[in-house]
Amino acid sequence: MSYIAKPSAHHPALPKNALGLTHRDYEGTMSTLCAGCGHDSITAALIEACFEMDLPAHRIAKVSGIGCSSKAPTYFLSRSHGFNSVHGRMPSITTGANLANRDLVYIGVSGDGDTASIGLGQFCHAIRRRVNMTYIVMNNGCYGLTKGQFSATNDKTSPSKKGDANPFEAIDLCQMAIQLGAGFVARSFSGDKAQLIPLLKAAISYWGFAFLDVVSPCVTFNNHPTSTKSYDYVRAHNMAVDQLDFIEEKEEITAHYAEGTSVSVTMHDGSRLVLHKLDQQHDPRDADAAIMAIRSNAAKGRVATGLLYVNETQQDMHDILATDARALNSVPMAELCPGVKALEAINARLR
Amino acid sequence: MQAGELAARSRGRTAPTDISNPSYFHKVVDCQWACPTHTPVPEYIRLIAQGRYAAAYMLNWESNVFPGILGRVCDRPCEPACRRGRVEEKPVAICRLKRVAADYKGEIDAFMPDIPSAKNGKRIALVGAGPASLTVARDLMPLGYSCVLFEKDAKGGGLMRTNIPSFRLPATVLDEEIDRILAFGVEPRFGHEIKSLEALLQEGFDAVFIGTGAPKGKDLNVPGRTQARANVHIGIDWLTSVAFEHVHTIGRRVVIIGGGNTAMDCCRTALRLGGMDVRVTVRSPRRVMKASPWEIEDAEHEGIPIFDNHSPKEFLLDKGRLAGVRFQKMREVGVDRSGRPKLEPTGEEVVFECDDVLMAIGQENSFPWIERNIGIEFDEWHMPKVDNTTMMSTRAGVFFGGDAAWGPENIIWAVAHGHQAALSIDLMCHGKDLANERPKSSSSRFSQKMGIHEWSYKNDYAPLNRVAMPHADKAQSLRNLKVEVELGYDDKLAFKEAERCLNCDVQTVFSAPLCIECDACMDICPVDCINFIDNEDEPALREHLRVPAHNKTQDLYVSTPLKTGRIMAKDEDVCLHCGLCAERCPTGAWDMQKFMYVEAQAAQACLTHHNAYLR
Numbered sequence: 001m002s003y004i005a006k007p008s009a010h011h012p013a014l015p016k017n018a019l020g021l022t023h024r025d026y027e028g029t030m031s032t033l034c035a036g037c038g039h040d041s042i043t044a045a046l047i048e049a050c051f052e053m054d055l056p057a058h059r060i061a062k063v064s065g066i067g068c069s070s071k072a073p074t075y076f077l078s079r080s081h082g083f084n085s086v087h088g089r090m091p092s093i094t095t096g097a098n099l100a101n102r103d104l105v106y107i108g109v110s111g112d113g114d115t116a117s118i119g120l121g122q123f124c125h126a127i128r129r130r131v132n133m134t135y136i137v138m139n140n141g142c143y144g145l146t147k148g149q150f151s152a153t154n155d156k157t158s159p160s161k162k163g164d165a166n167p168f169e170a171i172d173l174c175q176m177a178i179q180l181g182a183g184f185v186a187r188s189f190s191g192d193k194a195q196l197i198p199l200l201k202a203a204i205s206y207w208g209f210a211f212l213d214v215v216s217p218c219v220t221f222n223n224h225p226t227s228t229k230s231y232d233y234v235r236a237h238n239m240a241v242d243q244l245d246f247i248e249e250k251e252e253i254t255a256h257y258a259e260g261t262s263v264s265v266t267m268h269d270g271s272r273l274v275l276h277k278l279d280q281q282h283d284p285r286d287a288d289a290a291i292m293a294i295r296s297n298a299a300k301g302r303v304a305t306g307l308l309y310v311n312e313t314q315q316d317m318h319d320i321l322a323t324d325a326r327a328l329n330s331v332p333m334a335e336l337c338p339g340v341k342a343l344e345a346i347n348a349r350l351r
Numbered sequence: 352m353q354a355g356e357l358a359a360r361s362r363g364r365t366a367p368t369d370i371s372n373p374s375y376f377h378k379v380v381d382c383q384w385a386c387p388t389h390t391p392v393p394e395y396i397r398l399i400a401q402g403r404y405a406a407a408y409m410l411n412w413e414s415n416v417f418p419g420i421l422g423r424v425c426d427r428p429c430e431p432a433c434r435r436g437r438v439e440e441k442p443v444a445i446c447r448l449k450r451v452a453a454d455y456k457g458e459i460d461a462f463m464p465d466i467p468s469a470k471n472g473k474r475i476a477l478v479g480a481g482p483a484s485l486t487v488a489r490d491l492m493p494l495g496y497s498c499v500l501f502e503k504d505a506k507g508g509g510l511m512r513t514n515i516p517s518f519r520l521p522a523t524v525l526d527e528e529i530d531r532i533l534a535f536g537v538e539p540r541f542g543h544e545i546k547s548l549e550a551l552l553q554e555g556f557d558a559v560f561i562g563t564g565a566p567k568g569k570d571l572n573v574p575g576r577t578q579a580r581a582n583v584h585i586g587i588d589w590l591t592s593v594a595f596e597h598v599h600t601i602g603r604r605v606v607i608i609g610g611g612n613t614a615m616d617c618c619r620t621a622l623r624l625g626g627m628d629v630r631v632t633v634r635s636p637r638r639v640m641k642a643s644p645w646e647i648e649d650a651e652h653e654g655i656p657i658f659d660n661h662s663p664k665e666f667l668l669d670k671g672r673l674a675g676v677r678f679q680k681m682r683e684v685g686v687d688r689s690g691r692p693k694l695e696p697t698g699e700e701v702v703f704e705c706d707d708v709l710m711a712i713g714q715e716n717s718f719p720w721i722e723r724n725i726g727i728e729f730d731e732w733h734m735p736k737v738d739n740t741t742m743m744s745t746r747a748g749v750f751f752g753g754d755a756a757w758g759p760e761n762i763i764w765a766v767a768h769g770h771q772a773a774l775s776i777d778l779m780c781h782g783k784d785l786a787n788e789r790p791k792s793s794s795s796r797f798s799q800k801m802g803i804h805e806w807s808y809k810n811d812y813a814p815l816n817r818v819a820m821p822h823a824d825k826a827q828s829l830r831n832l833k834v835e836v837e838l839g840y841d842d843k844l845a846f847k848e849a850e851r852c853l854n855c856d857v858q859t860v861f862s863a864p865l866c867i868e869c870d871a872c873m874d875i876c877p878v879d880c881i882n883f884i885d886n887e888d889e890p891a892l893r894e895h896l897r898v899p900a901h902n903k904t905q906d907l908y909v910s911t912p913l914k915t916g917r918i919m920a921k922d923e924d925v926c927l928h929c930g931l932c933a934e935r936c937p938t939g940a941w942d943m944q945k946f947m948y949v950e951a952q953a954a955q956a957c958l959t960h961h962n963a964y965l966r
Contacts, residue, residue: 007812036869036937044874
């Protein structure tokens with residue numbers, strides 16, 4: 001962390017987006033995480049993604065649980081709605097908020113402890129319910145806030161900084177998410193913004209449950225030479241299955257790939273994903289193949305990254321439940337709370 | 352090899368920055384780089400902020416010799432260069448802070464270099480007692496030289512005394528700084544005009560330095576000039592007469608012709624000598640007026656109107672006496688190749704009635720006293736041929752400096768020339784080669800890290816407005832030529848202004864082998880100047896940075912390749928030197944290091960404070 005605040009002064013030639021804002025307008029307060037923390041890079045990538053997508057900050061809600069990762073929403077989008085919830089309970093809070101107001105963009109920020117341990121059940125059911133949200137796990141394989149104990153996503157082959165062996169197998173959140181029916185599943189690395197920013201943009205515009213597992217080295221406890229979640233290890237073993245171009249509806253496609261080497265996916269909002277396949281065997285629209293790609297890379301000690309799986313036609317929770325299209329705050333009071341007589345009528349119907 | 356890879360290779364590479372070259376970081380300290388004598392501006396501003404005025408003064412004195420004078424009337428090339436002016440609107444008031452050091456320095460005699468009582472036997476003649484000659488004397492006296500200073504006027508100072516009115520530069524300030532040098536044992540010959548260089552050379556001096564300035568004011572030959580001569584004055588000559596109290600009054604209505612700093616001094620002096628209706632007229636449009644913006648501002652503040660696009664056409668006479676000036680009004684029609692506006696007459700004419708005219712349309716060099724057959728070559732503009740490193744003319748042992756060398760410049764350039772000439776004279780007297788054996792400038796870097804999040808400089812940037820200069824009451828200062836208009840900052844105002852300095856000499860130093868490419872520095876940088884990027888040739892690299900680096904006067908700091916093959920590229924342009932990159936770096940790949948640059952001078956004894964930083 002730093003003691004002086006980031007100055008408000010900015011480069012005089014800073015680009016502005018369609019809303020007339022610079023990326024500095026999407027920042028939050030000064031991070032209190034350790035210097036070099038991967039989470040700060042993910043925060044910066046989120047700021048850049050929201051800036052490039054011209055999102056108005058007041059139409060975004062950021063929700064988190066407990067942990068280093070869950071502190072992070074303070075460090076971006078200071079003009080957005082936010083809820084820093086109970087440990088592992090981010091999915092429930094987001095589900096409730098989304099039921100009440102489907103018009104906001106929901107960014108859930110969680111960590112490997114918050115998601116893969118205390119909040120594992122919540123995680124599963126948010127996916128099962130197809131909550132329209134972007135669920136980001138800042139995954140560093142350890143409990144950084146409590147001195148670096150192993151988390152449930154730490155690889156069995158990855159000992160602690162002091163050399164203690166990890167006795168248990170890791171939970172692979174991407175595999176779980178695909179099995180549970182998440183419509184958009186990606187993995188990335190905090191040290192690779194060129195990959196992370198387009199994935200974040202695609203995840204935010206995805207209609208349905210979008211899951212993003214971002215390996216984010218803990219510089220203090222899990223960036224040692226024997227760690228599998230260190231900057232060096234992930235760089236050396238990163239196996240990107242594809243390269244994503246996220247193209248907003250208003251933009252033209254400029255990149256051209258040879259026939260058969262790319263997959264184009266049109267999103268609910270008209271934007272398109274153009275995936276340049278780096279692994280020819282991989283088809284991101286095939287869930288079984290996606291799980292195979294993760295498993296076979298992991299067996300070779302590699303980390304499969306990129307857009308692993310995408311379901312082009314997912315229905316979200318509101319589609320499934322056929323709820324009112326309006327956000328509750330725009331439903332007139334008389335309709336929202338029809339009064340004693342209406343309640344009596346309902347009760348009478350049930351007697 | 353794939354086509355894409357081939358294309359990437361043909362894109363070229365920008366070579367890593369060689370930070371062992373002192374020029375690289377020196378250039379980042381824009382103010383010091385712009386200063387002809389390379390005064391270490393941020394260092395003395397920090398000393399002022401700490402209230403260490405004597406140390407701040409000495410650091411200045413060692414570089415620029417006349418901090419009290421320059422703190423009032425310097426041309427301030429440092430200020431347009433100031434990085435704060437690129438981040439915000441206005442640069443740090445560097446010049447005014449220098450004056451604070453001079454005003455509050457207290458007793459400094461103990462810091463003066465020792466002057467050897469046993470002389471080295473070398474005698475140097477200095478012609479003209481302006482800033483250039485005085486600098487040569489200061490640099491040579493501590494080495495045991497005997498210096499003889501010839502001056503046609505009764506007192507030393509040259510144009511600083513004759514052409515700058517005392518309401519801008521009080522005589523006490525001038526006397527103090529000149530006397531300090533004379534007290535080194537310089538032998539002054541005031542009131543002694545050199546009429547023949549050949550005769551002087553025959554006196555057997557080991558070297559002769561000519562710092563006689565550009566003393567000839569330009570004249571304007573339009574109809575009526577001769578007939579009106581009693582009331583048409585050459586600006587600098589008239590200012591000299593005022594300075595030596597030969598002239599005490601001027602007519603009620605005065606027209607000044609010219610738009611430079613001399614014109615500003617003329618109009619404000621005329622106001623104090625009884626001018627009621629004083630007007631400045633300039634041939635060109637206002638935006639290309641030569642006067643410094645602050646001098647124009649001060650003149651206008653005193654109620655003097657400036658009429659631009661007025662070209663003088665005729666002096667009008669009434670009964671043989673000057674009655675007015677007829678002007679042709681001009682209009683701008685595009686610009687020429689050098690960017691100067693092209694003017695054409697509009698056909699409209701105006702007449703300004705007046706009692707006196709002061710002409711301040713430029714100065715020229717004049718060397719009627721230098722024989723053309725004594726080995727000193729002159730060029731087609733009648734200027735001596737002078738080597739721009741050694742300051743030596745085509746005759747060995749004769750040196751030029753200040754305005755005498757290449758025409759009108761300013762005081763700070765004259766000082767810079769004086770330092771170089773003194774170096775050359777010392778080399779020559781020791782039988783060394785003036786160019787090849789010239790001492791090199793030195794520099795040092797030292798980490799400012801004191802602990803976690805602790806730096807030995809104030810790195811917390813805050814947007815602050817430039818502190819306004821308090822002025823003397825106009826009713827009083829306009830009546831008295833000797834009342835100084837600018838009152839100077841007090842300690843509180845000085846502290847406030849000093850806090851605006853960005854400490855550009857505290858450099859961001861990057862070590863590629865330590866970098867783990869976590870992006871922390873790039874993400875935290877408030878001005879987006881740090882990039883981790885694929886290497887390309889410089890024009891492409893500049894274009895592809897997070898914010899394209901379009902200010903080509905500012906360098907890119909390029910690292911050696913990192914682990915991923917990318918490079919770190921930093922655009923120095925608007926770096927705030929806040930040190931957040933170094934604070935956020937988990938591995939210490941960034942460090943904030945104070946860079947100290949010291950220009951070589953003849954006398955090491957005059958560099959005590961500078962050299963303290965190099966140890």
